[in-house]
Amino acid sequence: MDSAKSTPQPDQPVIQVKGLVNRFGAHVVHENLDLTLKRGEILGVVGGSGTGKSVLLRSIVGLKRPNGGAVEVLGNTLNELDDKQRSQIERRFGVLFQRGALFSSLNLQENIALPLIEHARLPREDAEHLARVKLALVGLPPQAALQFPESLSGGMVKRAALARALALDPEILFLDEPTAGLDPIGAAAFDQLLVTLRNALGFSVFLVTHDLDTLYAACDRVAVLSQKRVLVVDTIDKVADTDDEWVQDYFHGPRGRAAQRAHAAFSTNAYTQE
Numbered sequence: 671m672d673s674a675k676s677t678p679q680p681d682q683p684v685i686q687v688k689g690l691v692n693r694f695g696a697h698v699v700h701e702n703l704d705l706t707l708k709r710g711e712i713l714g715v716v717g718g719s720g721t722g723k724s725v726l727l728r729s730i731v732g733l734k735r736p737n738g739g740a741v742e743v744l745g746n747t748l749n750e751l752d753d754k755q756r757s758q759i760e761r762r763f764g765v766l767f768q769r770g771a772l773f774s775s776l777n778l779q780e781n782i783a784l785p786l787i788e789h790a791r792l793p794r795e796d797a798e799h800l801a802r803v804k805l806a807l808v809g810l811p812p813q814a815a816l817q818f819p820e821s822l823s824g825g826m827v828k829r830a831a832l833a834r835a836l837a838l839d840p841e842i843l844f845l846d847e848p849t850a851g852l853d854p855i856g857a858a859a860f861d862q863l864l865v866t867l868r869n870a871l872g873f874s875v876f877l878v879t880h881d882l883d884t885l886y887a888a889c890d891r892v893a894v895l896s897q898k899r900v901l902v903v904d905t906i907d908k909v910a911d912t913d914d915e916w917v918q919d920y921f922h923g924p925r926g927r928a929a930q931r932a933h934a935a936f937s938t939n940a941y942t943q944e
């Protein structure tokens with residue numbers, strides 16, 4: 671049976687992490703961690719530094735083999751797949767790592783064409799044409815196609831990295847700190863772009879972030895990692911009400927209050943302009 675081709679039902683989660691254990695030597699990062707990503711949602715994953723957000727992302731995308739538990743992605747249990755099945759599943763992901771991971775020796779068009787040539791086996795000309803379409807999709811001007819990463823602003827690099835993550839039309843997009851290093855206006859534009867693209871293309875998003883504005887502006891649900899597991903996962907208002915010291919400091923400290931006020935003002939404004 672070619673299990674890597676199985677597709678979850680519309681109401682079945684696209685990711686189910688069950689009883690996950692991760693450790694490095696004696697250092698236990700995750701213990702019996704459960705988490706679900708629903709189809710079409712943007713799930714924000716937050717937690718203090720070192721709580722294992724990136725390790726969780728890496729376990730799901732197959733870059734870290736868990737020490738226990740199961741990760742089910744798109745109806746497939748990852749550790750039951752052979753290499754070929756696993757790479758079929760991985761082609762259905764798009765991943766944007768914290769530092770963008772564009773090749774500095776390639777221009778943007780070539781960077782985005784690369785996965786199309788390597789994985790979708792498109793001829794170079796078709797791949798570069800599609801790459802230009804993806805660059806337009808993320809709001810970059812046509813002339814950006816021939817520019818090299820080092821000549822771009824941080825916001826443009828993030829958009830280009832997003833275009834690359836979207837190259838193979840992924841069903842799940844993984845983003846690790848996508849707004850880190852952007853100014854607030856650039857970060858807000860990225861959040862808006864993410865929501866617009868999700869609404870248009872229907873992918874699901876697993877988003878690791880420290881950015882409170884992103885949580886309010888883009889996420890349908892928020893998961894808090896603490897004490898080696900998911901402490902709470904729910905809508906942001908319910909999560910912010912959780913009786914936990916880190917959650918209270920994070921959501922109700924000065925930055926949390928500012929993000930909440932900004933979101934409330936934006937929502938009221940959007941409503942009155944309808």
Ligand SMILES: Nc1ncnc2c1ncn2[C@@H]1O[C@H](COP(=O)(O)OP(=O)(O)OP(=O)(O)O)[C@@H](O)[C@H]1O
Nearest residue numbers: 694697699717718719720721722723724725726880
């Ligand atoms: N390859 C590795 N070898 C040893 N320890 C590791 C490795 N990768 C991660 N860790 C440890 O696992 C823990 C979780 O790391 P992780 O990067 O997932 O944290 P995080 O929640 O993403 O943190 P931050 O918010 O600071 O980015 C940390 O204590 C880290 O030092």
